[in-house]
Amino acid sequence: MVDGDPRLARLAVNQMTVRSWGVRDLVQGCLRAGVPAVGLWRDPVAEAGLAAAARWVRDAGLRVSSYCRGGFLTGADRAGALADNRRAIDEAAELGAACLVMVVGGLGADDRDLPGARARVSDALAELAPYAAERGVRLGLEPLHPMFCADRAVLSTLGQALDIADALPGTGVGVVVDAYHVWWDPQVDQQIRRAGDRIASFQTCDWTLPLPADVLLGRGMPGDGHVDLRALRRGVDAAGYTGDIEVEIFNADIWAADPDEVVATIVRRHVQHVL
Amino acid sequence: MVDGDPRLARLAVNQMTVRSWGVRDLVQGCLRAGVPAVGLWRDPVAEAGLAAAARWVRDAGLRVSSYCRGGFLTGADRAGALADNRRAIDEAAELGAACLVMVVGGLGADDRDLPGARARVSDALAELAPYAAERGVRLGLEPLHPMFCADRAVLSTLGQALDIADALPGTGVGVVVDAYHVWWDPQVDQQIRRAGDRIASFQTCDWTLPLPADVLLGRGMPGDGHVDLRALRRGVDAAGYTGDIEVEIFNADIWAADPDEVVATIVRRHVQHVL
Numbered sequence: 001m002v003d004g005d006p007r008l009a010r011l012a013v014n015q016m017t018v019r020s021w022g023v024r025d026l027v028q029g030c031l032r033a034g035v036p037a038v039g040l041w042r043d044p045v046a047e048a049g050l051a052a053a054a055r056w057v058r059d060a061g062l063r064v065s066s067y068c069r070g071g072f073l074t075g076a077d078r079a080g081a082l083a084d085n086r087r088a089i090d091e092a093a094e095l096g097a098a099c100l101v102m103v104v105g106g107l108g109a110d111d112r113d114l115p116g117a118r119a120r121v122s123d124a125l126a127e128l129a130p131y132a133a134e135r136g137v138r139l140g141l142e143p144l145h146p147m148f149c150a151d152r153a154v155l156s157t158l159g160q161a162l163d164i165a166d167a168l169p170g171t172g173v174g175v176v177v178d179a180y181h182v183w184w185d186p187q188v189d190q191q192i193r194r195a196g197d198r199i200a201s202f203q204t205c206d207w208t209l210p211l212p213a214d215v216l217l218g219r220g221m222p223g224d225g226h227v228d229l230r231a232l233r234r235g236v237d238a239a240g241y242t243g244d245i246e247v248e249i250f251n252a253d254i255w256a257a258d259p260d261e262v263v264a265t266i267v268r269r270h271v272q273h274v275l
Numbered sequence: 276m277v278d279g280d281p282r283l284a285r286l287a288v289n290q291m292t293v294r295s296w297g298v299r300d301l302v303q304g305c306l307r308a309g310v311p312a313v314g315l316w317r318d319p320v321a322e323a324g325l326a327a328a329a330r331w332v333r334d335a336g337l338r339v340s341s342y343c344r345g346g347f348l349t350g351a352d353r354a355g356a357l358a359d360n361r362r363a364i365d366e367a368a369e370l371g372a373a374c375l376v377m378v379v380g381g382l383g384a385d386d387r388d389l390p391g392a393r394a395r396v397s398d399a400l401a402e403l404a405p406y407a408a409e410r411g412v413r414l415g416l417e418p419l420h421p422m423f424c425a426d427r428a429v430l431s432t433l434g435q436a437l438d439i440a441d442a443l444p445g446t447g448v449g450v451v452v453d454a455y456h457v458w459w460d461p462q463v464d465q466q467i468r469r470a471g472d473r474i475a476s477f478q479t480c481d482w483t484l485p486l487p488a489d490v491l492l493g494r495g496m497p498g499d500g501h502v503d504l505r506a507l508r509r510g511v512d513a514a515g516y517t518g519d520i521e522v523e524i525f526n527a528d529i530w531a532a533d534p535d536e537v538v539a540t541i542v543r544r545h546v547q548h549v550l
Contacts, residue, residue: 112503114458147422149459150501151484160461183389184424186435209426213488226425228387 004034007271012065014039014203014248017266018259023048025259027060033263037063037244039203040095042088054095065244066140066176066201067097073124074105074117074154081105085128092137098243099140099200100132101176106151117154122164125173133172140200141165142176145184147215158182158191165198174200177236178248180207180219183227192235199241204229204274205249212252219249221265223273233274245274279309282546287340289314289478289523292541293534298323300534302335308538312338312519314478315370317363329370340519341415341451341476342372348399349380349392349429356380360403367412373518374415374475375407376451381426392429397439400448408447415475416440417451420459422490433457433466440473449475452511453523455482455494458502467510474516479504479549480524487527494524496540498548508549520549 013035015026023044030038038057045053045067057064070088073081092100104121107114125139132139141161144153155161161175175198182188184207192199206225211218222229233245247266254262288310290301298319305313313332320328320342332339345363348356367375379396382389400414407414416436419428430436436450450473457463459482467474481500486493497504508520522541529537 107501112501114501114503118461145422146420146459147486147490150482156459157461163461184421184431186393186432186438207425211422211490215422215486215490226382226387226389228389 004036007275008034008267009036010243010245011035011267011270012037012039012063012244012246013263013266014066014068014246015041015044016068017247017249017254018262019255021259023053024056027056027062029259029263030062031060032260033267035263035267037065037246039066039068039246039248040064040097041068042091045091045095050091050094057095063244064095064097065246067092067095067100069101069103070128070139071103071153072105073121074107076108078120078124082124082127086131089128089132089135089137093135097137099138099174099176101140101142101201103142103144104153104155106149106154114149114154121154122167125164126168129168129170129173133170138200139173140176141173142178143181145181157185157187158195159187162191162195162198171198174198176201176203177232178203179227179229179232180205183207183232188232189235192232192239196239199236199239199243201243201246202233202236202241203246203248204233204270205247217250217252219251221249221251221254222247222269229274245270279311282550283309283542284311285518285520286310286542286545287312287314287338287519287521288538288541289341289343289521290316290319291343292522292524292529293537294530296534298328299331302331302337304534304538305337306335307535308542310538310542312340312521314341314343314521314523315339315372316343317366320366320370325366325369332370338519339370339372340521342367342370342375344376344378345403345414346378346428347380348396350383353395353399357399357402361406364403364407364410364412368410372412374413374449374451376415376417376476378417378419379428379430381424381429389424389429396429397442400439401443404443404445404448408445413475414448415451416448417453418456420456432460432462433470434462437466437470437473446473449473451476451478452507453478454502454504454507455480458482458507463507464510467507467514471514474511474514474518476518476521477508477511477516478521478523479508479545480522492525492527494526496524496526496529497522497544504549520545
């Protein structure tokens with residue numbers, strides 16, 4: 001277990017933030033920095049080997065704050081998507097991840113039927129939820145910023161995610177509160193309160209301007225942009241969330257920087273702008 | 276009056292769609308194409324001269340479906356913004372525009388206080404609404420896509436726009452339903468029903484992928500993307516909207532094309548994808 005600065009007790013670093021690091025690098029880097037939790041992704045875990053990755057994290061005494069990702073449930077190959085999600089659930093179970101983050105998928109090339117795609121998501125989740133619950137894995141439905149509605153996730157708001165979660169049997173399905181995706185939402189405070197113990201993950205980064213040519217890489221370092229991260233953190237805390245606060249940044253400049261320096265900056269910004 | 280194809284009876288072309296045209300070019304181009312209404316912008320109107328622009332449109336028998344735009348109410352110079360909006364209201368009155376489109380403004384450079392900016396918008400609108408009502412000008416609050424929340428409009432959903440409009444005295448303040456900005460919203464159908472006779476303008480264009488480097492120029496020709504424009508048009512009609520259906524596209528490729536061909540394409544797409 002990492003027994004360090006109590007201000008970092010809930011800090012997690014998502015692997016994509018320091019993309020040049022493999023799982024073992026990430027574990028060692030977080031140990032060096034006193035960060036007690038990591039968010040992992042399927043590709044680097046596969047590269048490391050699932051069993052080895054699980055062992056490294058466990059032996060280091062780190063938590064797995066999230067496992068990214070399942071989802072992509074809107075396409076034509078429903079059976080294939082379900083099978084792949086079952087594998088992701090199995091992996092999340094072996095890693096002991098706090099949740100499997102679900103990015104639900106967008107619209108097909110010529111598809112204009114948004115309600116239809118949304119219905120397919122609900123339908124697929126109804127199949128996956130019991131499988132995940134049996135394995136002790138929490139699914140975290142992640143609303144993505146509406147600018148990704150067509151290509152990545154027809155799930156666009158916390159309210160919508162909670163409506164879907166509420167309609168599923170049991171309470172195993174949660175929601176991911178990612179600051180970048182939800183900060184603009186006039187209902188965000190109210191929906192975070194409503195979410196309560198359905199909050200499966202809280203992720204931070206910042207909305208910076210101008211947006212880059214590829215908006216997927218627009219996520220900025222906490223403190224560099226327009227999101228009141230402290231207000232969001234207080235909101236999820238008040239709603240009862242006690243889990244990790246995970247920094248997830250996709251950003252070409254940050255990827256080009258020295259990963260140890262990136263983690264050091266994350267630690268500083270977490271204390272300055274999130275706590 | 277344009278006495279042409281009845282399928283075009285409610286079609287309007289926004290000036291920014293054919294940006295190389297001045298007001299007189301736009302009026303003549305719409306007459307040639309049988310389009311009975313135009314959406315005008317302040318800069319080209321100023322260039323033409325307000326009185327001349329109003330006369331050209333009136334003499335041609337065209338309607339002014341919208342006047343773009345007022346707003347930008349979140350900055351430090353409140354008095355300056357209010358004065359500029361009063362001028363825009365006066366101009367809209369002289370043009371006989373169906374509404375003055377209000378793009379409310381974003382956050383300042385280091386501003387993280389989104390609720391504060393939203394409160395400033397409501398406050399400024401409370402001052403402007405009576406002025407507009409006295410001059411017979413309808414203000415149209417335009418929720419912009421959440422990807423513009425930081426830099427252009429802290430007004431992000433139809434529901435939020437209606438909450439603001441409902442809190443103002445009188446019924447003069449309406450909302451703009453712009454397909455590009457609202458298509459992703461899980462509550463869009465419900466909020467359009469709620470809007471009813473508050474719908475001041477209905478604008479079409481399409482959400483195409485990939486987004487361009489400058490997302491402001493991402494608006495596509497109706498039929499080229501993922502928005503079910505016919506469903507939205509049926510929704511606003513069912514809500515009681517009988518006004519113009521205005522095509523507003525900001526797109527570098529379309530700006531580079533021959534404006535008469537652009538209008539011809541708009542006419543065809545309107546019939547194919549909107550009616």
